Amino acid sequence: MPGRGARAAIEIAGQYGDSGAMTTKRKTLLWLQAGSCGGCTMAALEQGGAGLFAELQNLGLDLLWHPSVSEATGDEVLQLFARIETGAQQLDILCVEGSILRGPNGTGRFNRLSGTQRTLLDLSRALAQHAEYCVAVGSCAAFGGIPAGDPDPTEACGLHYDGAEPGGSLDADWRSRAGLPVVNIAGCAPHPGWIVETLAALAAGDLGPDDLDALGRPLFFAGHLAHHGCSRNEFYEFKASARVLSERGCMMEHLGCKATQAIGDCNQRAWNGGGSCTHAGFACISCTSPGFEAARDTHVTPKIGGVPVGLPLDMPKAWFMTLAALSKSATPARVRQNAEADRVVVNPKRAK
Amino acid sequence: MSRLVVGPFNRVEGDLELTLDVEDGRVAEARVATTLYRGFEQILVGRPAGDALTIAPRICGICSVSQSLAAAAVLRELCGVQPPRNGELAANLAHAAENIADHLSHFYLFFMPDFCRAEYASKPWHGEIHKRFKAVEGSAARDMLPARARLLHIMGLIAGKWPHSLALQPGGVTRALDLGGKMRLLAILGDFRAFAEKHLFGAPLEQIAALETPEQLAAFAEGPGDFAAFLRVARDLRLDTLGRCALPLMSFGAYHTAEGALFPAGVADAAGAALPMGAIGEQVASSFFADSAEDPALSFTTPDMERAQAYSFAKAPRLDGRPAETGAVARQAVAGHKLVRALLGDARGSHVLVRVVARVLEIAAVALAAENWARALDVRESFCAASAAAVKGAGVGRIEAARGALGHWVSVERGVIRSYQIIAPTTWNFSPRDAAGVPGPLEQALVGVETGAQGAKAAAIQHVVRSFDPCMVCTAH
Numbered sequence: 095m096p097g098r099g100a101r102a103a104i105e106i107a108g109q110y111g112d113s114g115a116m117t118t119k120r121k122t123l124l125w126l127q128a129g130s131c132g133g134c135t136m137a138a139l140e141q142g143g144a145g146l147f148a149e150l151q152n153l154g155l156d157l158l159w160h161p162s163v164s165e166a167t168g169d170e171v172l173q174l175f176a177r178i179e180t181g182a183q184q185l186d187i188l189c190v191e192g193s194i195l196r197g198p199n200g201t202g203r204f205n206r207l208s209g210t211q212r213t214l215l216d217l218s219r220a221l222a223q224h225a226e227y228c229v230a231v232g233s234c235a236a237f238g239g240i241p242a243g244d245p246d247p248t249e250a251c252g253l254h255y256d257g258a259e260p261g262g263s264l265d266a267d268w269r270s271r272a273g274l275p276v277v278n279i280a281g282c283a284p285h286p287g288w289i290v291e292t293l294a295a296l297a298a299g300d301l302g303p304d305d306l307d308a309l310g311r312p313l314f315f316a317g318h319l320a321h322h323g324c325s326r327n328e329f330y331e332f333k334a335s336a337r338v339l340s341e342r343g344c345m346m347e348h349l350g351c352k353a354t355q356a357i358g359d360c361n362q363r364a365w366n367g368g369g370s371c372t373h374a375g376f377a378c379i380s381c382t383s384p385g386f387e388a389a390r391d392t393h394v395t396p397k398i399g400g401v402p403v404g405l406p407l408d409m410p411k412a413w414f415m416t417l418a419a420l421s422k423s424a425t426p427a428r429v430r431q432n433a434e435a436d437r438v439v440v441n442p443k444r445a446k
Numbered sequence: 447m448s449r450l451v452v453g454p455f456n457r458v459e460g461d462l463e464l465t466l467d468v469e470d471g472r473v474a475e476a477r478v479a480t481t482l483y484r485g486f487e488q489i490l491v492g493r494p495a496g497d498a499l500t501i502a503p504r505i506c507g508i509c510s511v512s513q514s515l516a517a518a519a520v521l522r523e524l525c526g527v528q529p530p531r532n533g534e535l536a537a538n539l540a541h542a543a544e545n546i547a548d549h550l551s552h553f554y555l556f557f558m559p560d561f562c563r564a565e566y567a568s569k570p571w572h573g574e575i576h577k578r579f580k581a582v583e584g585s586a587a588r589d590m591l592p593a594r595a596r597l598l599h600i601m602g603l604i605a606g607k608w609p610h611s612l613a614l615q616p617g618g619v620t621r622a623l624d625l626g627g628k629m630r631l632l633a634i635l636g637d638f639r640a641f642a643e644k645h646l647f648g649a650p651l652e653q654i655a656a657l658e659t660p661e662q663l664a665a666f667a668e669g670p671g672d673f674a675a676f677l678r679v680a681r682d683l684r685l686d687t688l689g690r691c692a693l694p695l696m697s698f699g700a701y702h703t704a705e706g707a708l709f710p711a712g713v714a715d716a717a718g719a720a721l722p723m724g725a726i727g728e729q730v731a732s733s734f735f736a737d738s739a740e741d742p743a744l745s746f747t748t749p750d751m752e753r754a755q756a757y758s759f760a761k762a763p764r765l766d767g768r769p770a771e772t773g774a775v776a777r778q779a780v781a782g783h784k785l786v787r788a789l790l791g792d793a794r795g796s797h798v799l800v801r802v803v804a805r806v807l808e809i810a811a812v813a814l815a816a817e818n819w820a821r822a823l824d825v826r827e828s829f830c831a832a833s834a835a836a837v838k839g840a841g842v843g844r845i846e847a848a849r850g851a852l853g854h855w856v857s858v859e860r861g862v863i864r865s866y867q868i869i870a871p872t873t874w875n876f877s878p879r880d881a882a883g884v885p886g887p888l889e890q891a892l893v894g895v896e897t898g899a900q901g902a903k904a905a906a907i908q909h910v911v912r913s914f915d916p917c918m919v920c921t922a923h
Contacts (some may be wrong), residue, residue, distance in 0.1 A: 129484050129549070130920050132459050133507020140598055145591025147582050157582055161456045163555050165562065165581035168902055172452050195484070198751055204759075206481040208463035209453020237870070240489070240504045247485030268751035283507060283609055298621060314768025322659040339620045363608035367634075369601030374613045375620030379500060381610075390493060392500045392612065424906075436622040 121186035121297050123150070123161040124178070124221065125231075129205050129213040129241050129250055130192025133283040134232040135162050140366065141286035153294045158183070158277065168209055175217065175250060178224050187296055188225035188251055190218050193234040193241040194263040197249035199304035204248040219263055226272040227296045228253065228264075229279060231289055236278035238311070239264070244388065254278070258384040272379035274303060278310035282381035285363055288315050309384065311357065319407065320371075320378045323361035330354075331424040333418045334433035339393060343433025345377050347402060350393045354406035386402035447474065447761035450902040453481075456912065457581070460506045460918025462876070464911070465757070468724070468897050473907075475886070476892035478876045479758035481735070486923040487747040491865035495521060495858045498859060498866070504608050504870070506920045508551070512546040512847035513920075517841030520559065526856060527833035531704060533618020535819045536829055537702045538632065538708075540614065542816040543600035545599065545637070548848035549603040550597075551734040552915040553646075553672075554579070554590045557802065562906045565900060571679055578675065586645070593641035597851050599777040603627050618830035619853075623823060630784040631820040638813060646706050647671045654810035658784040658802075664805070675703050676687050685751035685799040689910035691891040692716040692795035693769050695776035696723075696874070698853065700846035701815065702798065708815050708915050711845065712780040713765070714796040718787035724766030726853070728869060732878035733739050733761045740764075742867035743840060757879040759922035762886060763869045771887045772794055772850025772874045773914060775804040783807070796891075798913040805915065837861050847871050870920035888914060 110437035127135070142149040150157060159166055159174055166174065177183035195205040196217055222228045230236040230253045231280070237257055241250035244251045251262040254276035260266035269275060277296070279288050292312050295301035307316045324330065327345040336343035353371075356378050361370050371378050377393055380386045405414050425441030428440040452464035461482040463678060467475040486505050502517040503510040515537065520531070529537070558697025561582035564571050578586045601608035604619055613620045623631070639651060641905040647654050667677035678684070695718070698884035699711030709806055712719040727740030734756045737744040750756070762769075764881030770776075775796050778786040785807070850871030857864045886895075888911065897904040 097592075128461075129482060131504055131507040131510075131609075133504070133510065135611050136507045139591060140595045142595070143592060145588055145595070147587050147591065152460070154592065155707075158454075162459070163478065163582055165559050167456050167908070168452055168454065171456065188639075193484070196484075198749065199578060203751060204485075204749070205461070207453070208455055208461050208479070208481045209451055243489045243663065244492070245488060247488040248483065259858045261803045267922070273684075282504065283607075285607075337834045339615055340622060340828075340832075366602030367596070369602030369606040371606045371612070373621070374604070376606065376612035379612070386856060387501075389500075390497060392497055436830065437624060 101309060104374060114187040119158050120154045122142040122184055122188045123155045123189065123293065124158045124160050124185055125189040126214070126218055126221070127190065127193035128218055128235065129195040129248065130188055130232070130234060132162065134191045135160070136287065137283040137286045138289045141290045142178055143219045146290070147387050149290060150293070153297050155187070155293060155297050156324055158185070172210065174380055175221065178221055181224065181379050185221065185224050186226045187229060187293060188221055188227070189231050190235045191231045193238050193248070193250035195241065195248040195250050196255060196263070197247070200249070206227045221272070222253070222264060225270055227274055227277065228270045229277045229292065229296070230254065232284055233280045233281050233282045233386065234282045239282060240387045242387060252278070255384060258309070275306070277301065277306065277311050277312065280309070280311050280316070280382040281358065282386070285315070285360070285365060288312070307357070311382065315359045316357045316382070318357065318362060320356040320358045322359065324353055325361070325373045328386060328429060331421060332429050333422045334425050336433060340375055340436045341434050342436065342438070345372065346395065349377050350391065350395050351377040351381040353378035355404055356382055358382045452902045452907065457559065458912060458918060459915045460508070460916070460921065462911070462916060462918050464892070464907070466892065466897070466902070466907070468901070471896055471898055473892050473895045473897060474868060476840045476889045477757055478878065478886065478888050480760045480918045480922045482877065483749060483920065483922050484760040485749070487866050487868060490863050493863050495524065498856070498863065499612055499615065505923045506917060507609045507677065508548055509544070509847045509849065509917055509920055510611070511541050511854070512845060512852055513611070514611065514614040515892040516843040516845045516852050518614050518616050518810065518840045519845060520854050520856045521836050522823050523841035523843070524836035524839045525616060525833045527617045527831050529618035530828045532622070532827055533831070534703050534809055535823055536619040536623065537614055538703065538819050539600055539816055540604045540619070541701065541853055542812045543597055545848040546809050546812055547594050547598055549809050550590055550594050553802070553806060554586050556915065557912045558586070558676065559584070560905050560912065563905050565905050570681065571682065575675065575679060578672065579814070589641070589645050592794055593638065596634060597638045600631060603631055612746055615830060615833070615834040618828070620827040623825055625825050628820065628823050628825050635813065635820055642809065642813060643815060645671065646673055646806070647842060648674060650660065651814050653809045655806065655814055660785065660788055663785060676802065680722060685909065686789065686793060686797050687796040688906060689891040690793060690795045690894065691771055691797070691887050693771050693887055693890070694721055695771040695796065696765060696851050697777040697778045697780040698844035698846050699849040701812070702775060709781040711844070713770070714776065714779040716790065717777040719791045720759050720852060726763065726765055728761040728763050728867070729880045730761050731755060731881040732757055735761065737790065742853070742869060743842070743857070744770055745867055746865060746920070747867070759870055760873050760878055760879040762880040763874050764880055769880070769884060769886050769890070770874055771785055772871050773801065774808050775801045776850060777846055778804045778808065779882050799908050801913040820852055835861055847920070849915050850874065868923055870917065871915045872914070872918060872921040872923065875914045876916055876918070
């Protein structure tokens with residue numbers, strides 16, 4: 095497989111006709127919903143100043159079919175699937191939203207493609223073989239997600255992972271036609287930007303294996319922690335903690351927040367114009383991680399001997415404890431009081 | 447007689463399949479199925495009660511706030527907390543944003559594109575409608591999607607994100623807005639008003655809220671805007687005679703404040719007159735589930751793929767033993783909306799036109815109410831009361847989602863969920879047959895619909911199904 099630069103060069107060469115004018119090589123996109131809530135589609139529809147459809151158009155992506163928005167229905171759709179399977183229709187990007195349900199007893203019958211006897215387990219596997227790239231949109235399609243929560247009634251898994259274990263409905267060593275593993279846009283639901291930027295990078299031939307983390311998540315958002323840029327950072331620094339929901343302090347010590355352990359540039363982006371989970375006053379549940387659905391007591395920090403079990407991802411525990419004790423003793427009164435209020439009660443001002 | 451199986455049935459939320467028995471070009475019998483089961487009621491059992499707020503919203507990406515609010519309502523009952531006024535108002539604003547966004551998605555993305563089909567190419571209105579509403583390519587979505595995204599900025603302010611937030615708690619909402627936040631809310635609502643008045647209505651919201659008679663509606667249809675364009679198509683295609691359903695109309699009541707509900711709870715007959723609220727039960731005679739109690743407070747969900755006669759993962763909810771229709775048309779009929787009641791009364795039942803009209807009129811009514819709720823926020827006061835964890839007891843959370851009556855029946859022991867049963871709006875509307883063989887509302891509404899030469903592809907079938915705005919992921923959960 096040629097390297098990324100080489101691939102880009104080939105692409106660009108192919109985009110210029112004899113006249114030298116750019117004739118964009120458009121790519122095709124098919125979106126399937128498996129065991130999904132539809133929330134990832136709802137997130138995608140929030141994208142962009144011009145709206146998702148205009149943006150896909152501008153990115154050079156032609157939507158072959160999406161169950162929520164396309165006109166084609168019934169037989170027309172089945173014929174499209176058949177054309178992809180015979181190779182008559184090029185499929186560049188296959189997006190799958192929702193868990194792959196293998197139950198009951200491995201039959202996949204908990205999720206049948208309506209109008210047919212075919213399961214989504216079978217259909218998604220079959221179409222993936224014809225796709226240049228395969229994208230799992232959301233933590234369900236990536237890892238199994240909420241439907242895989244105990245007692246996992248439907249034997250749910252992701253396309254390429256079963257929880258954190260490689261190998262879901264596709265084998266661990268599966269690669270798409272272009273040589274990539276399934277690209278996992280984790281999140282429940284993911285940020286609209288994560289979805290569209292990943293599709294844009296694929297359309298541009300600009301996303302290679304090195305751009306993904308060990309779980310197949312694009313590093314442009316997975317290289318960050320949800321904690322980075324949190325509006326509660328000053329409270330975190332001084333370990334000035336909220337005790338109950340709606341207080342402004344850091345939610346790590348008491349309220350179950352996992353932002354220091356969860357990947358995602360959540361607090362470096364605006365969600366719905368300016369929000370984020372921690373900004374809105376509730377805990378990060380690490381929805382970009384495999385197995386997040388197994389957690390219990392969302393808004394309670396598990397502790398042993400008064401010390402939170404889940405410390406920041408890669409920080410030595412002894413150092414964390416030492417620094418926490420030090421910063422607690424240095425906490426300004428303003429920070430301490432504001433941490434335990436639902437609004438700013440002490441304004442910043444220069445110390446005398 | 448021939449049997450048609452219709453699917454994949456797209457531009458609905460989730461997985462929908464129809465089986466139609468057609469005789470002489472008309473539907474003689476219809477069966478509706480949802481073909482996806484994820485097992486949320488099983489997943490919720492055994493978890494700490496408060497975790498319902500993490501799991502339940504994820505039943506549905508399009509009604510996530512509604513699922514949150516139903517779960518929060520049960521927990522509120524169990525832990526006895528009362529949210530402060532700001533908490534109620536902010537929750538109403540988040541709920542309004544979701545419901546209006548859903549109504550917009552339905553009208554522009556799901557429902558209207560069917561009128562662009564080649565089947566209608568000879569109609570005088572087809573050119574204009576095709577240009578405006580063609581799926582993915584039409585100009586309307588280019589106007590609507592940015593406006594919808596902007597409206598959902600309300601979620602950024604109140605709920606952190608959408609879908610799937612934990613901001614909506616039994617004691618209120620987790621973030622206290624400051625003065626800047628309140629002003630941003632009003633700015634967002636102002637932007638929404640501008641979109642709705644320019645594109646959807648071509649008229650002030652107040653004028654839409656004042657429509658009371660079919661004659662006023664007919665006059666309005668001659669004006670500009672996307673709603674008027676729909677009304678002209680509806681008149682030509684006689685959508686007031688299509689998809690008729692004469693069942694009780696049920697609403698659980700929506701948008702509560704100390705002054706009461708904006709749209710009260712209740713039941714109306716098919717012509718809109720008030721009826722008493724009855725007992726609710728769920729049957730599984732046609733569903734892939736093992737027998738359990740009919741009372742959702744006592745029942746459990748156990749899949750049974752081998753059940754004889756089963757054809758859907760939806761159960762069959764019944765109100766005093768009968769199917770009932772729910773949704774914007776029921777909500778407005780129960781609330782006494784004069785125009786909706788008149789349209790129902792003329793037809794002695796609901797139909798495609800009134801279902802869509804009720805939904806679109808509600809956009810104006812709710813947007814106006816939302817402006818009042820935002821202005822009423824007192825940013826000096828609390829938005830959330832502290833509440834203890836629910837330890838034991840049983841309760842019901844009843845709310846109105848965009849698509850109608852949503853209920854969560856929950857029992858808790860030693861802080862852990864013992865049973866959790868959900869009846870969603872489309873479980874009512876797209877119910878399969880019950881133990882007595884009585885079809886659900888859609889199954890009844892499809893009988894008699896002409897399929898003509900188009901068979902399964904007939905646009906009339908598509909109009910009837912989509913007029914209910916089904917959410918199949920909620921239906922079977």
